[in-house]
Amino acid sequence: MTTTRLEAFSDGVLAIIITIMVLELKIPEGHDFSSLKPLFPTIITYVLSFIYIGIYWNNHHHLLHLTKEVNGKILWANLHLLFWLSLLPFATGYMGENHFEKIPTAIYGFILLMASLAWTILLLTIKYSDKKKSNPFTLLNFKKIIISNIFYAIATLISFFFPLIAGIIYIGIAVLWFIPNKKIEESS
8 A cells, every 4th residue: 555544543642642742731820930930841841852852754655755665564663653642741730730850751752762772663564565675774773773763762861860961862862853854855
């Protein structure tokens, strides 16, 4: 089958994930800037998670434009990715509400790691499902994917000792992925 339905379904799930995250933001009690101060960790976490969802949405869009057709394995690999991304609103709220404490920051990192591994599985599933070997997967930066997975794992472990450093690593990985691969944009 073509990628159209898979892309539409994934877009819908990602839109719902963003909606859930924004609904978790609490309205402050006061009307001045000082009433926003307690919400700062929650807002920072929301912005970071929104950027991550945007990165996945953008890369998913480009990936599916490189993909000619999908099969059952690809559908399941995509659902695996969406499962981990669907946990991001929980992790976002938990880390934000608890001001980047150790356990919430580690859970946030673990979910980012699992989503990244699921992304890797999706890429490899698509690559090895192409019987014609015509997909331009040489355009994908697998080094960046491996580096990201390693740093997610390191940051998750560091969270138990230095959650702020782990948070900085999460931000760094997001920055690494924020600008899409120009080769992929040009070919899709």
